Amino acid sequence: MQRVVLTVTKNEALTPLIYEMHLAGDVSGVTRAGQFVEIALDGLYLRRPISVCNYEEGELTLVYKVVGKGTDLMSQMAEGTQLDVLTGLGNGFNIDHECKKPLLVGGGVGVPPLYRLTRDLIARGKEVTVVLGFNTEAEIFYAEKFEELGANVIIATADGSVGVKGFVTNAIAESGVETDYFYSCGPLPMLKALCQNLEIDGEVSLEERMGCGFGICMGCSIQTTKGAKRVCKEGPVFKKEEVIW
Amino acid sequence: MVRDLSVELCGVVLDNPVIPASGTFGFGKEMSEIYDINILGSISFKGTTRDARFGNPTPRIAECPSGLINSVGLQNPGVDAVIANELPALRKIFRKPIVANISGFSIEEYVECCQKLDKEEQVAILEVNISCPNVHNGGMAFGTSPESAAAVTKAVKAVTTKPVFIKLSPNVTDIVAIAKACEEAGADGITLINTMLGMRIDIARRKPVIANKMGGFSGAAIFPIAVRMVYQVAHAVKIPVIGCGGVSSAEDVIEMMMAGATAVQVGAENLRNPYACKEIIEELPFVMERLGIEKLTDIIGVIE
Structure with missing residues (x-):
């Protein structure tokens, strides 16, 4: 996990509810496909977890759906907006x-x-x-x-x-x-x-309402065939055989 | 001038008064990956029960204005696993005295946890949680009457020589009566407050946001309530008080101490800012300088 300040360089609607946001800055904390970031948003207490769509040297792409207050705020952000972001969360x-x-x-x-x-x-x-x-x-x-x-x-x-x-x-x-x-x-x-x-075998990325997003609050725990796991820390990606449906 | 941040709780000297609150810091491992946690005054580890618990169904978290509701329900691996796995790991990353936070569903369970943790050298203080709002038939039930609070206190005091702090619930009509009952029953200190019982409803789905319907409300929003209760209790008992509830800044730490707290726990703020405790500790000397405070112990309970 790293805490970094990233700058919005692009934020466009792909469909009426799906947006693509590009963020510039140090994204070296992101190391694997399937990880997520946690974004601090003005006026909201908890950070919002958003999956990483793509990452390059110095750039992060998030594609998110407007589903509530947090993502609605994100959708209105102009280029140049600076965001406090925790990167490199989850296993991928x-x-x-x-x-x-x-x-x-x-x-x-x-x-x-x-x-x-x-x-x-x-x-x-x-x-x-x-x-x-x-x-x-x-x-x-x-x-x-x-x-x-x-x-x-x-x-x-x-x-x-x-x-x-x-x-x-x-x-x-x-x-x-x-x-x-x-x-x-x-x-x-x-x-x-x-x-x-x-x-065939496979792996799935799960979603759960999170508190911290980095493994300390136990807010997103699920039962798996291998015991209790935190979606934010041991997940969000789980092997097919671990998931209890 | 060198500012003196040290405080003392029942003979346990802390380099500074800042302690992450139970349940907001795990057993230190995740946080130690981002900063050296040895800067902390101490750590109150994740609430531990006799038996392993998965806790409540999800969703366990609800966003609120300036806070959150949690309904984790004391998820923990059980006291034996904590002693076998978590404490040896914690010892490697944190060399200071720790606060062992324990919970139970019967007096026997509280006693058994305290007996086992009493043997752990690094455990300096036993923090007995009689205030968890997220578990039925126990937890908070012990903290809502002076008689049951005293009964738990007496039982755990009989099996340990370590200082016992009772962690109280704010969801009561007379917190002072409960704190006094704990003091009379032999408690060495009081931690307050735990979370406020709260609830949110998803108005589109017409369902509670939290699977368990209700949960514990914490965060900056409850800070004024915590300050008030710390003030009331600290002035009514002679034993030290650890102030907890919505602390988010070095200024909040000072305010809590002026209200009467000897040490201060930081809880929900850790969830939104993993560096919260570090930043508060680093900021404290500057706030002290600004306010003309040489020693933190000088301000404990200065509000009459």
Whole structure:
């Protein structure tokens, strides 16, 4: 964990509720895809945890959904705004897991952390398929960015406006994609369906309401097959076999 | 001029009065990764019970104006695991005396925890929590009547030679009566206040935000209540008081001490600023200089 001051260099809506924020500064605390940051916001007591979409030397990209006061405040931030941020929180995905054809499954605002993961896996010579699930065409974001990275991208929409009609599980079944490991982030019912339907091993990024975000308050603890774990510290990424549904 | 920040609690000398409050600092490990925690006066470790506890269902946290509600429910690995794993690890990163915070669901449990922790050399003070609002049939129940508070105090005093501080709940009609009952039963000190019982409702979902419906409200918002209760209790008992509740700055530490606290715990602020205790300790000499305070002990209870 590092506490740093980062400057907003870009903050744009990708869809009516999804925003992309670029932050400049020392982001060396971020070391793995799937980690998150905690942002202090004026007028709010607790920091807000936001997953990391991408990180480069001196730059961080967050893609977030406006769901409450904190993210609403973020969406109104102008370029040049300085933010007090804790970086490098959480374990992140295991990008070195032995596999050849990883399947990455994202639902809605669970899509962003898969971006950096895709990049890292492709850099390791893996053949990456990304399945992205959205409600409808107007809510789709980042699909072309995953294609630019070189991933095979499959879209599912609940209303069938784009790609496969239905859930990501329908899209996976229909595509007949070959895979030997999966990584996922998205709503709990989606993660549960994936873990139950896919016979291969994998890992999922969970979400829980947090107090501190760095492991001291026990606010986000969950029961796992390996005992109590903190989503913010031992997680947010857990192996499929650890999660109790 | 060198400012003297040291204070003394029942013979235990602390380099400064700042102690992270139980439940907001774990067993020191996470914080030691970002700064040298040996700058702290002491550490009150995560509330420990006889048996391991997972605690309450999630969500356990609710944002509030200038504070938060928590309903963790005393999640801890149990006293035996704390002694076997946590304390040896803590000893490696923190070389000063520590405050052992314990809780229970029966007098027997309090006694058993105190007996076991009494043998731990680094434990300088036993802080007996009779004020957790997040567990049923225990915790706060012992802290809401003078009789039961005295009964717990008497029972734990019988099994330890270490100073016993009783941590009191603010969710009572007469905190002074309870503090006095603890003093009469042999308590060596009082820690106050624990969290205020609170509740938030998600008006869109028409459901409580916290899974357990209610939880403990803490943070800067409760600071004035804590100062008031510390003032009332410190002037009514002869034993030392550790002030706790919403402390967020070096100025707050001074205010708490002027109200009557000998030492001060910092709680919720650690959750939003992991460097809170470090910054407060570093700021204290400057605030003392500004206020013309040479020794912190000079200001304890100066408010009549």
